Amino acid sequence: MATSLAPPTPPERDDAPVSRAAWTTLAILTLINLLNYLDRYVVPAILESIKRSELRPTDAELGFLATGFLVVYMCAAPIAGILGDGRHRARIIAIGVALWSLATAAGGLAHSYPSLLAARAAVGIGEAAYGAIAPAMLADAFPHRLRARVFSVFYLAIPVGSALGFVIGGAVDHRFGWRPAFFVAGLPGLVLALLALRMRDVRRDASPHTAPRRAAAVTRSALTRAWQSLRAAYAPFLRDRPYLRTVVGYCAYTFALGGISFWMPTFMERERGFPAGTASIQLGYVLVGTGLIGTLVGGWTADLLAHRIRQANLWVSGVSTLAAAPLAWLALTTPDHTRFWIAIALTELLVFASTGPINVAIVADAPPTARAAAMALSIFAIHTLGDVPSPPLIGWISDRSTLATAVLIIPAAILVAGIIWSYAAWRRARTTSPL
DSSP: OOOOSSSOOOOOOSSOOOOHHHHHHHHHHHHHHHHHHHHHHHHHHTHHHHHHSTTOOOHHHHHHHHHHHHHHHHHHHHHHHHHHTSSOHHHHHHHHHHHHHHHHHHGGGOOSHHHHHHHHHHHHHHHHHHHHHHHHHHHHHSOHHHHHHHHHHHHTHHHHHHHHHHHHHHHHHHHHOHHHHHHHHHTTHHHHHHHHTTOOOOOSOOOOTTSOOOOSOTTSOHHHHHHHHHHHHHHHHHTOHHHHHHHHHHHHHHHHHHHHHHHHHHHHHHHHOOOTTTHHHHHHHHHHHHHHHHHHHHHHHHHHHTTTSTTHHHHHHHHHHHHHHHHHHHHHHOOOHHHHHHHHHHHHHHHHTTHHHHHHHHHTTSOGGGHHHHHHHHHHHHIIIIITTHHHHHHHHHHHSOHHHHTTHHHHHHHHHHHHHHHHHHHHHTTSOOO
16 A cells, blocks of 8 residues: 555645746746756767867766766755745746856866866756756646646657757767867856746645644754755655656666667767767757657647546556667667668657656655655656666676677666556556546
8 A cells, every 4th residue: 555645635626727827937947948958968969079089088987977967966856856845946946057057068168087077967956956846836837637748848858958969069069079069058058047037936736734844943953954854855755655666667767768868879870880970960850850749749648548547647658668668679789770760760759758647647646745855756766776877887888898789778678667667557547546
């Protein structure tokens, strides 16, 4: 039996009208999310240039450029989650966007591998403030009947932003070198930080039942109070088995997505003979199309099925991911370029179909004032077990064999994610109402 996450709360009105402020919030947060992923995926586009530069990193060290960012990101996310269930959420997001934009630009000034690693790690501080809070703001602003579609629009920024990172990073690197790519990716975020300050925080349920209690004695240390706040916010989720199954599947999914996203441009150049400097641009174009279609179709499908089958969000995520696993294997093993493009496009369509629905499933059982905490704990878990270890692990295997061999762990991880989510959907559908 799952443990309840919070005391009973009044049901949210699903027929309430959506305000103009809510749609404005969605637009601003989606733009910021797009820049978020553009900043992340500039690095994969320029890996080969960094490897040939005076920094001379190994493949494992290149992998740690992703890990350094993600370690800081996941460690800061739980703190951001607590802050995100309080007030001033728009202000916290604005500060986070400004911080990560400056840190991204600082990567272009690095003159040693440690300084580049430090700059990438600092990006995680700013992005954590945004990653935990933005989904909670959207869940508060929109009724349940629209959430899968709203989240799909928001998470369209993943394929589009990632593709822009590949395209812009590859194009700037080819013309000007890898350092200017960081400036082009980072500095526009300062404008979006100012825009974030104009958001109106729309809350559908302002009840304070999950707010942390004030410390009983002022003599308690700050460390003790911080620990009590963390425990009060996150312990209920650790006892909730349906939530944990969903997140564990997300960890395997993120392991695969992190590895394939980080290493694919290099794999295409080094192992499949695609022209240097154009592999990331070509991949970016494919990513935009497949990401737009897959993400939107996944979200709309989950919303349409929600009235017919129980746990539609989990079923859509599980089935689409299961179908993607053999296609990913084909893409990474075929030497034929045509078969590669067909297989990788179909893989991306199916993988991105789960983007909106799985995030709706994560917040589905959380009370409105604990949604940022639910997302923050998920962020911590999926990065700890997902895309923190996968890029350096693939790089480590590549240093000892070949990159073609190393990437074969990716389809296995996709398969594991599909199995876990399908099992979670089956278990939850037996005892809960449609979500």
